Amino acid sequence: MREEAVLRGSTxxxxxxxxxxxEVGPGVSSLDLVGQATTRALADAGLALSDIDGLFCHSAFVQMPVVATAEYLGIRPRYSDSTAVGGSSFVAYLRHATAAIAAGMCEVALITYGSIQRSHGGLITSGAALEKSYEAAFRPRLPATAYALAAARHMHEFGTTREQLAEVAVAAREWARLNPVAFARDELTIEDVLGSRMVSSPLTIRDCCLVTDGGGAVIVTSAARAKSLRKPPVYLLGSGEAHWHKDIFQMPDLTRTAAIESGSRAYEVAGIRPSEIDVVEVYDAFTINTLVFLEDLGFCEKGEGGRFIEGGGIAPGGRLPVNTNGGGLSYCHPGMYGVFLIVEAVRQIRGECGERQVPNCRTALVHGNGGTLSSQVSAVLGDESTL
Structure with a gap:
């Protein structure tokens, strides 16, 4: 970690x-949403499209995503990265952009994503798998079945209850009710979650993320340049990546993810302990994600996630603010969610979140997940006082 620690706070x-x-409706493409988000992010930073010389993006819906995105935006980046590790890719790009900037390969990096998944009729795949599937014979409904396996195992091994899982969805909805752009803002109770349509036992439809349209954009530059721009810089203090499997049947332990490694690496570089994190944004494609990641990222012991969450533990006013925009469960989830984790964390550190603002927020942990609990990427962000 010695070499990476040199990059702490450098971007x-x-x-x-x-x-x-x-739901953006007909006539709007995923690249249109990328364009909207990019234009707005540049305005937020006080930069122009011509300033972008590094492009980082991934898409299941666009061929050669960095090439297509650059063409659409009318830019000619000198560095491009389309690393594909699922929804965690965008958190990984924070780390990759920092390395590229430090190496002089680019100066202003754009991380972006867009999808019209809802307007296109729901779940979209990126095409037929080219490799043989050893899971297909069991007729799983992926990805829900994979996450249901993890939930069932956690319940069996640690006594986690359906009510505790439901509290994850209820907490997300309480945060979403404070977010004017969240997709789902009506009241949600534990009974509503338990009584909703079963998708893959033990997970009901309310344990599963939304299917929405949406795009996001993040602009990263050197710490030196950042000081002269429009908004207070939010620094990357540390990050880590890890993956132990691709398919769920190859997962070494259904209750433990590679977030154990990615989180510890991010904390080590940042020089920060979990107890020093003010707000947590984790990839909540399913309710079990939030519970397991809170354990693996060190906010509670393994097996204690259900008890940590219950009683409003991660809801507004609880012991730990988690997924303060409403998360993928209630705010938005357009196929891949990672970029939105960064957007919310940055706004919280800047103090821009209105009713849902966490008081005195100086640090945030962002954690991305890809595949079926497969790729895990963690990043610690902080304001100037944390340098």
Whole structure:
């Protein structure tokens, strides 16, 4: 970690934005949403499109995503990265952009994503798998079945209850009710979650993320340049990446993810303990994600996630603010969610979140997940006082 620690605080996020969210309707493409989000993020930073010389993006819906995105935006980046590790890719790009900037390969990096998944009729795949599937014979409903396996195992091994899992969805909805652009803002109770349509036992439809349209953009530059721009810089203090499997049947332990490694690496570089994190934004594609990641990222012991969450533990006013925009469960989830984790964390550190603002927020942990609990990427962000 010695070499990476040199990069601590060397870059900062200087602009963030969402596109239009929810259901954007016909005539709008995923690249249109990328364009909206990028234009808004540049305005947030006080930069121009011509300033972008590094492009980082991934898409299941666009061929050669960095090439297509650059063409659409009318830019000619000198450095591009389309690393594909699922929804965690965008958190990984924070780390990759920092390395590229430190190496002089680019100066202003754009991280972006857009999808019209809802307007296109729901779940979209990126095409037929080219490799043989050893899971297909069991007729799983992926990805829900994979996450249901993890939930069932956690319940069996640690006594986690359905009510505790439901509290994850209820907490997300309480945060979403404070977010004017969240997709789902009506009241949600534990009974509503338990009584909703079963998708893959033990997970009901309310344990599963939304299917929405949406795009996001994040602008990263050197700490030196960041100080002269429009908004207070939010620094990347540390990050880590890890993956132990691709398919769920190859997962070594259904209750433990590679977030154990990615989180510890991020904390080590940042020089920060979990107890020093003010707000947590984790990839909540399913309710079990939030519970397991809180354990693996050190906010409670393994097996204690259900008890940590219950009684409003991660809801507004609880012991730990988690997924303060409403998360993928209630705010938005357009196929891949990672970029939105960064957007919310940056806004919280800047103090821009209105009713849902966490008081005195100086640090945030952002954690991305890809595949079926497969790729895990963690990043610690902080304001100037944390340098």
């Amino acid at each position: 900062a996020v200087v602009g963030v934005a969402e596109s239009d969210l929810g």
